[in-house]
Amino acid sequence: xxxxxxxxxxxxxxxxxxxxxxxxxxxxxxxxxxxxxxxxxxxxxxxxxxxxxxxxxxxxxxxxxxxxxxxxxxxxxxxxxxxxxxxxxxxxxxxxxxxxxxxxxxxxxxxxxxxxxxxxxxxxxxxxxxxxxxxxxxxxxxxxxxxxxxxxxxxxxxxxxxxxxxxxxxxxxxxxxxxxxxxxxxxxxxxxxxxxxxxxxxxxxxxxxxxxxxxxxxxxxxxxxxxxxxxxxxxxxxxxxxxxxxxxxxxxxxxxxxxxxxxxxxxxxxxxxxxxxxxx
Amino acid sequence: xxxxxxxxxxxxxxxxxxxxxxxxxxxxxxxxxxxxxxxxxxxxxxxxxxxxxxxxxxxxxxxxxxxxxxxxxxxxxxxxxxxxxxxxxxxxxxxxxxxxxxxxxxxxxxxxxxxxxxxxxxxxxxxxxxxxxxxxxxxxxxxxxxxxxxxxxxxxxxxxxxxxxxxxxxxxxxxxxxxxxxxxxxxxxxxxxxxxxxxxxxxxxxxxxxxxxxxxxxxxxxxxxxxxxxxxxxxxxxxxxxxxxxxxxxxxxxxxxxxxxxxxxxxxxxxxxxxxxxxxxxxxxxxxxxxxxxxxxxxxxxxxxxxxxxxxxxxxxxxxxxxxxxxxxxxxxxxxxxxxxxxxxxxxxxxxxxxxxxxxxxxxxxxxxxxxxx
Ligand SMILES: Nc1ncnc2c1ncn2[C@@H]1O[C@H](COP(=O)(O)OP(=O)(O)OP(=O)(O)O)[C@@H](O)[C@H]1O
Ligand SMILES: [Mg+2]
Numbered sequence: 099x100x101x102x103x104x105x106x107x108x109x110x111x112x113x114x115x116x117x118x119x120x121x122x123x124x125x126x127x128x129x130x131x132x133x134x135x136x137x138x139x140x141x142x143x144x145x146x147x148x149x150x151x152x153x154x155x156x157x158x159x160x161x162x163x164x165x166x167x168x169x170x171x172x173x174x175x176x177x178x179x180x181x182x183x184x185x186x187x188x189x190x191x192x193x194x195x196x197x198x199x200x201x202x203x204x205x206x207x208x209x210x211x212x213x214x215x216x217x218x219x220x221x222x223x224x225x226x227x228x229x230x231x232x233x234x235x236x237x238x239x240x241x242x243x244x245x246x247x248x249x250x251x252x253x254x255x256x257x258x259x260x261x262x263x264x265x266x267x268x269x270x271x272x273x274x275x276x277x278x279x280x281x282x283x284x285x286x287x288x289x290x291x292x293x294x295x296x297x298x299x300x301x302x303x304x305x306x307x308x309x310x311x312x313x314x315x316x317x318x319x320x321x322x323x324x325x326x327x328x329x330x331x332x333x334x335x336x337x338x339x340x341x342x343x344x345x346x347x348x349x350x351x352x353x354x355x356x357x358x359x360x361x362x363x364x365x366x367x368x369x370x371x372x373x374x375x376x377x378x
Numbered sequence: 379x380x381x382x383x384x385x386x387x388x389x390x391x392x393x394x395x396x397x398x399x400x401x402x403x404x405x406x407x408x409x410x411x412x413x414x415x416x417x418x419x420x421x422x423x424x425x426x427x428x429x430x431x432x433x434x435x436x437x438x439x440x441x442x443x444x445x446x447x448x449x450x451x452x453x454x455x456x457x458x459x460x461x462x463x464x465x466x467x468x469x470x471x472x473x474x475x476x477x478x479x480x481x482x483x484x485x486x487x488x489x490x491x492x493x494x495x496x497x498x499x500x501x502x503x504x505x506x507x508x509x510x511x512x513x514x515x516x517x518x519x520x521x522x523x524x525x526x527x528x529x530x531x532x533x534x535x536x537x538x539x540x541x542x543x544x545x546x547x548x549x550x551x552x553x554x555x556x557x558x559x560x561x562x563x564x565x566x567x568x569x570x571x572x573x574x575x576x577x578x579x580x581x582x583x584x585x586x587x588x589x590x591x592x593x594x595x596x597x598x599x600x601x602x603x604x605x606x607x608x609x610x611x612x613x614x615x616x617x618x619x620x621x622x623x624x625x626x627x628x629x630x631x632x633x634x635x636x637x638x639x640x641x642x643x644x645x646x647x648x649x650x651x652x653x654x655x656x657x658x659x660x661x662x663x664x665x666x667x668x669x670x671x672x673x674x675x676x677x678x679x680x681x682x683x684x685x686x687x688x689x690x691x692x693x694x695x696x697x698x699x700x701x702x703x704x705x706x707x708x709x710x711x712x713x714x715x716x717x718x719x720x721x722x723x724x725x726x727x728x729x730x731x732x733x734x735x736x737x738x739x740x741x742x743x744x745x746x747x748x749x750x751x752x
Contacts, residue, residue, distance in 0.1 A: 266471065266473065268469045268470075268471050268473035269474075269475060269476070271435075271438075271469065271473065272473040272475075272534075273475070274461065275439075275440070275461070275465065275466065276487035276534070277461045277487055278461065278490055279459075279461065282490065286486075290477045291477055
C-alpha cells in the first residue's frame with residue numbers, strides 16, 4: 099500500500115514537471131531562437147529547416163547595431179521616458195492610492211469607481227483627445243510631453259490603494275494620536291510601509307514604458323527623439339538593413355534591461371499581483 | 379484655548395455627556411454619560427461588541443460623536459483634533475510602527491511634537507530604562523515577544539507625558555501568566571507612579587476588579603453601572619451587572635411575589651421560597667408582580683442530608699477546579715443552578731442534594747426592567 103502510494107505520488111510530480119517544462123519550452127522557444135539567430139549570418143538564419151547552432155558564429159549583427167548613429171540616443175530617450183514614468187507613478191499613484199484608502203472625503207468611492215471604469219475605455223478612444231492636448235501644449239515630438247500622459251495611471255493607483263487598505267488601521271490611528279495629520283501620516287508611516295507595493299508599481303511601469311510602442315509612435319516625430327522600440331522599427335521600415343538579424347539583435351539589446359529587472363525583482367511583481375487580488 | 383491652572387481639580391478629568399455614536403443603523407454608544415476623575419483608574423468593562431472600544435476612540439478623537447459632549451480637563455474637545463488632545467493610547471494589537479526600531483517608535487510622538495533631538499534622546503532612554511527595555515532599543519517590533527511589544531507600546535504612550543492614558547485591552551494578547559503579572563505592574567505604573575488619569579478597556583472582569591478604582595459596566599452601548607469594584611459586586615444595579623460580574627455567574631430564580639400571613643413567599647412554580655423578614659419592607663410594594671431573585675453560587679450551602687430551611691435538588695454536573703468544585707443542580711428537573719462546594723466533599727451525578735442559600739445575601743430585581751430592588 100505505502101510504496102505504491104509513494105510511487106503514484108512521484109509519478110504525478112514527474113508528470114507535473116514534464117508538462118510545466120513543456121510549456122516553459124514552448125513559451126521560451128521564440129526567445130531562444132532569437133538569441134541563437136542574433137549570432138548567425140542572415141543567410142544561415144533564413145535557412146529552412148532552421149538551424150540551431152550559429153555557424154559561422156558572428157557578432158556582426160551587434161556591431162551593425164552599435165554602428166547605428168542614433169542607437170545610444172534611443173536608449174537614452176527610452177531610459178528618460180521610463181524613468182519619468184516610474185517616478186511619476188511612484189509619487190502620484192501612491193498619493194492617490196493613499197487618499198482613496200485612508201482619507202474620508204465626500205464622493206470618494208464614486209470617484210474611485212469612475213477611475214476603475216476608465217479601465218474599460220480602450221486607449222484608442224483617448225488617443226486623439228490626448229494628442230490634441232499635448233499639441234496645444236506644444237509638446238509634440240517631446241519625450242517629456244509624452245511622459246506627461248502616463249505620470250499616473252489607474253492600475254498603479256488601484257494597486258497602491260489595495261496595499262494601503264491591507265495595512266492595519268490601528269497603526270494609522272496610533273500615528274494620528276502621536277501627532278500625525280494625514281500628510282505626515284503618509285510620509286512617515288504609509289510610504290515607508292508601502293515599499294513592496296512601490297517596488298511592484300515601479301517594475302510594472304518600467305516594463306510598460308520601456309516596451310511602449312503606440313504612444314511614442316504617435317507623439318514623437320524626429321528620429322533623434324525616438325524611443326528604442328520605435329527607433330528599431332523605424333530603422334527596419336526604412337530598410338536600413340535588408341536583413342533581419344540586426345533587428346533581432348537590437349530587440350534583444352532592448353529587452354535586456356527588462357529581463358534583468360524581471361529576474362532581479364520578480365518577487366515584487368508577485369507581491370503586486372497578490373495585493374491586487376487580496377481585497378475588493 | 380486657555381492654559382490650565384496647576385492644581386486645578388479638573389486637571390485631567392474626562393467627562394462624557396450624553397454621547398451617542400452610530401455606525402449606520404448600529405448604535406455603538408448610546409447616550410453615555412460618564413465622569414472619570416483626575417488621576418482615577420477607570421475600567422470600562424463589558425461583553426464583546428458593547429461599545430467599549432468605540433467609547434475609547436471617541437475620547438481619543440479617532441471617532442466623532444453624533445451627539446453629546448466630550449470634555450478633557452476644562453476643554454470641550456468635540457472639535458479638537460486627536461493630535462491636540464494630549465491623550466495617549468495603547469491599542470490591543472499594540473500598533474507599533476513596523477518599519478521603525480524600538481527607539482524610533484518611542485521617539486516618534488516627541489518628534490511629531492518637535493521636541494529637540496537631545497531632549498528626545500534623554501526622554502526615550504529614561505522611559506526605556508523605567509520599563510526595562512533599554513536592551514531592545516535597536517530591535518524592530520517583529521523581533522520582540524508579545525510582552526516586550528506591549529512594553530514598547532506603553533513606553534511610546536508614557537514618553538509624551540499625556541494628560542490621559544487610554545488602553546484598549548492591552549493584555550489580551552498575552553499568555554495567562556504574563557497577563558496576571560502585567561496586571562499588577564500596569565496598575566502600579568500608571569496609577570501609583572505616574573498618577574495619570576487612565577481609562578482601561580477590558581472584557582475580563584478579574585482584570586477590572588483587580589485594577590480599577592472604579593468600574594463602568596457597559597452593555598449594548600449603554601452604561602449599566604459605575605462604581606468601585608466592591609460596589610458593583612456587592613450592590614449590582616441591575617440583572618445584567620449581577621450576572622456579568624462574579625464567577626461562576628449569579629443564579630437567577632424567577633417567580634411571583636406573594637404574601638401569606640405576613641410572610642413574603644416567592645412562587646417558583648415547583649417550590650415556594652420563604653423570603654426572610656429582613657427584606658419585608660423593601661419587597662412589600664412588589665407583592666403580586668414578577669420578580670427575579672439572585673443568589674451567588676458562593677452563597678449556596680450544599681449538604682447531602684436535609685436540613686432546616688433547605689431545598690431539594692439533583693446534581694446534573696460538576697466542575698472540579700482543585701481548590702473548589704462547581705456543581706450544577708436542578709430543582710424538579712427545571713433550569714440549572716450552580717453552587718460552589720469545598721473540595722473534598724464527595725458527590726456523584728444524579729445524586730440528591732439539599733441546598734440552602736445564605737439568607738443575608740439575596741438579591742431581588744424587577745423582572746420587567748431588570749432594576750435592582752434590593
Ligand atoms: N467602524 C465601524 N463601522 C461599523 N460598525 C462598527 C465600527 N466600529 C464598531 N462598530 C460596531 O459598533 C459596536 C461596538 O463596537 P466596539 O468595537 O466598540 O465594541 P467593543 O466593546 O470594543 O467589543 P470588543 O470587546 O469585541 O472589542 C459593534 O456592534 C461593532 O460592530
Ligand atoms: Mg474593542
